Amino acid sequence: MSEARTYKVSVGRRSINDYMTSIAIIFNQGVRSVVIRGCGDNIHRAVALYNVLKLKLGDSIKLVNVKIGSEKRGSRYVPYIEIEVERT
Numbered sequence: 001m002s003e004a005r006t007y008k009v010s011v012g013r014r015s016i017n018d019y020m021t022s023i024a025i026i027f028n029q030g031v032r033s034v035v036i037r038g039c040g041d042n043i044h045r046a047v048a049l050y051n052v053l054k055l056k057l058g059d060s061i062k063l064v065n066v067k068i069g070s071e072k073r074g075s076r077y078v079p080y081i082e083i084e085v086e087r088t
Contacts, residue, residue: 006033006084011046019049020056027087033064036083039071043081050083061085 007026009019023034038046053061065084070077 005031006035007031008035008037009049011036011038011042011049013042016045016049016052020052023053031087033084033086036085037080039080040078043079046081046083050085053085060088062088 009022009026011019019036023036026034036046036049038044050063054063062085063083064086065082067082067084068080070079072078
């Protein structure tokens with residue numbers, strides 16, 4: 001039942017270790033796919049989170065998709081990145 005769901009983790013100002021813990025809990029609940037999303041100034045933190053995940057979990061996760069773009073917020077456009085990883 002949980003395996004079909006994809007969870008989104010929006011990266012903000014919390015520490016990378018907090019997000020690592022959240023993603024580990026999500027994977028331990030049986031979810032196979034997680035999307036790491038970073039907007040604006042947090043894009044580099046989303047990429048750093050993926051790199052730490054890959055370093056710590058190694059071959060037990062794989063990169064599925066990377067999506068970049070921008071979305072309109074008020075009168076300006078804000079860039080974003082979405083990195084989808086899957087537990088193997």
